[in-house]
Amino acid sequence: MVREQYTTVTEGTLVERPESQNVYKIGIYxxxxxxxxLFVLLLLAILVVNLALTIWILKVMWFSPTGMGQLHVTKDGLHLDGESEFLFPLYVKEIRSRMDSSLLLQSAHNVTVNARNSEGEVTGRLKVGPQMVEVQNQRFQISSKTDKPLFTAEEQGVVVGTDKLRVTGPEGALFEHSVETPLVRADPFQDLRLESPTRSLSMDAPRGVHIKAQAGKIEGLSQMDILLQSSDGMLVLDAETVRLPKLEQGTWDPSGSSQGLYEICVCPDGKLYLSVAGEDTTCQEHSHICL
Structure with missing residues (x-):
């Protein structure tokens, strides 16, 4: 049984209470x-290092309110100064250079520009390689500043829209098939040569072929025959002098003899041959040559 003790005090008497035996301390010790x-100091150090790295990256990358480094954001798009390297595909609507500089696209292998439709299929391709420039499209056209077609290439043919097509190579132009043109002319003080080394050379026109040399001569060389043919008309040799230098030349005999003189005869098919000259024509005597 526990006995309870009570202490009676009177007024004015000071009684000391017994001290508690259990003391609880609040805090970390x-x-x-x-x-x-130590953990707080480590976090503070990490925060300072991160802030320093962030400031260093901003300084190195040249971040600014208008962009990053030489890349500036404008209302028309992105403005880039200097050289840039893209490691992945670039999708843009328009690429253009500054007014005072040219646009350079450079690659270690090749530069390829593709045009796609709404379904993602390639409709046109321009590929610039180390050995060849390749264009894949239904039609290739080069125009002037005034939108005049200068050169057009498609499956139906090739059209050159310039007033003059100039070939500056020393060997001239080589055509494997026929060529249709209204005029073939050489540069001033240069010779014009139409040559077929292993085959025949043919010039046809429905209204005639006009060959003109304003200063110089016209020379035709052939290993075999040279044919001048007119389907509807005649062949006219209109010149001050018509010469056949390879024909045999006769000598005039002081006695008045025609021996050694010849006349030129013409067959109905246009063939020319020589006949010994006489007082009258002797072509009828050698008409069997025309057979």
Whole structure:
């Protein structure tokens, strides 16, 4: 049985209460406190390092309110100064250079520009390689500043829209098939040569072929025959002098003899042959040559 003790005091008497035996302390003490301070210092150090790295990256990358480095954001798009390297595909609507400089696209292998439709299929391709420039499209056209077609290439043919097509190579132009043109002319003080080394050379026109040399001569060379043919009309040799230098030349005999003189005879098919000259024509005597 527990006995309870009561203490009676009177007024004016001071009684000391017995002190409690259990004391509780509030806070972190000892090694826990030191670990907490060390953790706080570590976080502070990491925060300072991150802030320093962020400032360094901003400085190195040249971040600014208008963009990053030489790349500026404008109302019309992106403005880039200097050289740039793209490691992945670039999708843009328009690429253009500044007014005072040219646009350079450079690659270690090749430069390829593709045009796609709404379904993602390639409709046109321009490929610039180390050995060849390749264009894949239904039609290739080069126009002037005034939108005049200068050169057009498609499956139906090739059209050159310039007033003059100039070939500056020393060997001239080589055509494997026929060529249709209203005029073939050489540069001033240069010779014009139409040559077929292993085959025949043919010039046809429904209204005639006009060959003109304003200063110089016209020379035709052939290993075999040279044919001048007119389907509807005649062949006219209109010149001050018509010469056949390879024909045999006769000599005039002082006695008045025609021996050694010849006349030129013409067959109905246009063939020319020589006949010994006489007082009258002797072509009828050698008409069997025309058979």
């Amino acid at each position: 000892g090694w826990r406190k030191r670990c907490l301070y």
